[in-house]
Amino acid sequence: MKSFDVIVNGGGLAGATLAIALARQGRRVAVIEAIARNAPTQPSYDERSLVINAASLNILKSLDLLPVELERVPVARIEVNHAGGFGYLTLKASDFGRQQFGAVIVARELGEVLNQALTSADHIELICPDSLVDFAVREDRVEVRLASDQRLSARLLVGADGNRSTVRELAALPCQVHDYGESAMVFNVQARLAPPATAWERFTSNGPLALLPLADGRLGVVWIDSSAAIAEALQWTDQRLLNALSDRFGQDLGGFSQPGRRASYPLVRQRTPWPVAERVVLVGNAANAVHPVSAQGLNLGLRDVGGLVDAVTGAPDPGIHAILNRYARDRQADQDATVRYTDTLARAFTNPSRLAAFGAGLGLAAHAAWPTLSARLAQAAMGFREPVCSLARTPPQASGTGIA
Numbered sequence: 001m002k003s004f005d006v007i008v009n010g011g012g013l014a015g016a017t018l019a020i021a022l023a024r025q026g027r028r029v030a031v032i033e034a035i036a037r038n039a040p041t042q043p044s045y046d047e048r049s050l051v052i053n054a055a056s057l058n059i060l061k062s063l064d065l066l067p068v069e070l071e072r073v074p075v076a077r078i079e080v081n082h083a084g085g086f087g088y089l090t091l092k093a094s095d096f097g098r099q100q101f102g103a104v105i106v107a108r109e110l111g112e113v114l115n116q117a118l119t120s121a122d123h124i125e126l127i128c129p130d131s132l133v134d135f136a137v138r139e140d141r142v143e144v145r146l147a148s149d150q151r152l153s154a155r156l157l158v159g160a161d162g163n164r165s166t167v168r169e170l171a172a173l174p175c176q177v178h179d180y181g182e183s184a185m186v187f188n189v190q191a192r193l194a195p196p197a198t199a200w201e202r203f204t205s206n207g208p209l210a211l212l213p214l215a216d217g218r219l220g221v222v223w224i225d226s227s228a229a230i231a232e233a234l235q236w237t238d239q240r241l242l243n244a245l246s247d248r249f250g251q252d253l254g255g256f257s258q259p260g261r262r263a264s265y266p267l268v269r270q271r272t273p274w275p276v277a278e279r280v281v282l283v284g285n286a287a288n289a290v291h292p293v294s295a296q297g298l299n300l301g302l303r304d305v306g307g308l309v310d311a312v313t314g315a316p317d318p319g320i321h322a323i324l325n326r327y328a329r330d331r332q333a334d335q336d337a338t339v340r341y342t343d344t345l346a347r348a349f350t351n352p353s354r355l356a357a358f359g360a361g362l363g364l365a366a367h368a369a370w371p372t373l374s375a376r377l378a379q380a381a382m383g384f385r386e387p388v389c390s391l392a393r394t395p396p397q398a399s400g401t402g403i404a
Helices: 013-024 054-062 107-120 166-170 227-233 238-249 297-312 321-348 354-369 371-381
Strands: 002-009 029-032 049-053 073-075 077-082 088-092 102-106 124-127 132-137 142-146 151-159 176-191 198-204 207-213 218-226 263-271 280-282
Touching: 002 013, 002 142, 013 029, 013 107, 013 124, 013 297, 049 054, 049 107, 049 297, 054 102, 054 297, 073 207, 102 107, 107 124, 132 166, 151 166, 166 280, 176 227, 176 238, 198 238, 207 238, 207 321, 218 227, 218 238, 227 263, 263 321, 280 321, 297 321
Parallel strands: 002 029, 002 151, 029 124, 077 198, 151 280
Antiparallel strands: 049 102, 073 102, 077 088, 132 142, 142 151, 176 218, 176 263, 198 207, 207 218
16 A cells, blocks of 8 residues: 555646645655546646636745746736626726736646646656545545555545545535536637736626636637526537627627637536545635636635645644644635625626616725725735735735736
């Protein structure tokens, strides 16, 4: 039986980042991943446009996971509006003493960086493709059985295995699940007159629409609607899609053209109130899955990674009860607030009630009118909700830039 300090079940974006961070501490880490790293079905490393906020950029930078060749497009301005209602909010990073709120990175390209770091690290063993089927907790370790019948042991087992977490189910950790009955359709388009470094979030009665800046004047589109409507839209001709996008967006950016390949993802909210058990901890979507409005999902997972790294730093045994409880307590407020915030936004602007629509518009207007509210919103969106993990703290020499 091979022995490790930590076993990470799931080698997606959050799991891979955690494994790299733990290996940098000198810990021996096993990463179990069911899907081959170069498989076209690898869900974490696809063509999605990821908004990586300032805190998450700091985390990746601190772990040397932002090489200069990794293309990232800054987001320095965010435009938020409500279709068919009043309320408009513009957030500019310069108003908060920063160059940018974050940056847009293609998931596939970040995945390539993580893959290279995983395979080149001295203290990481990547077990792929294989899957965890069972585990048993002993007094000083957890023993894992894989589908290949290989046996592993470690001081700590981390579930970073996504929405349908096997670790969460086997540990019997209660999880509150809500199916929105919605899906997100993602693709990219050319926009001839799109201003640089600008992202848009438009709330419509059918669901939010986000446009994210990419290289060469392209925009990443995140289009949310009922799952039935998205299934239909996936079959539209390119021209019908472009016409519908123009109608839904409601602004002229010189016209949309050259749509890329479309993909879709069902949307659920999941909240695991206490994501730890004996020698077991959940991070990322295995613990909490949020609506993609405001682009908080991966960023929340990376903050889990940073929080867990802080909790185990210097501990000979990273799986002891006191460490995992401290991690859960420290992360609880941020997880609660992020799940609640994204869920409220997702529901408020699609509520058919006129009173709800008025309240949502009033909220946008209030944030636009009062700088204190805007500053609070910007700080949370950038990922700097206390307690801020060590990896996310901006080094003094980078103060004011928003990234390390």
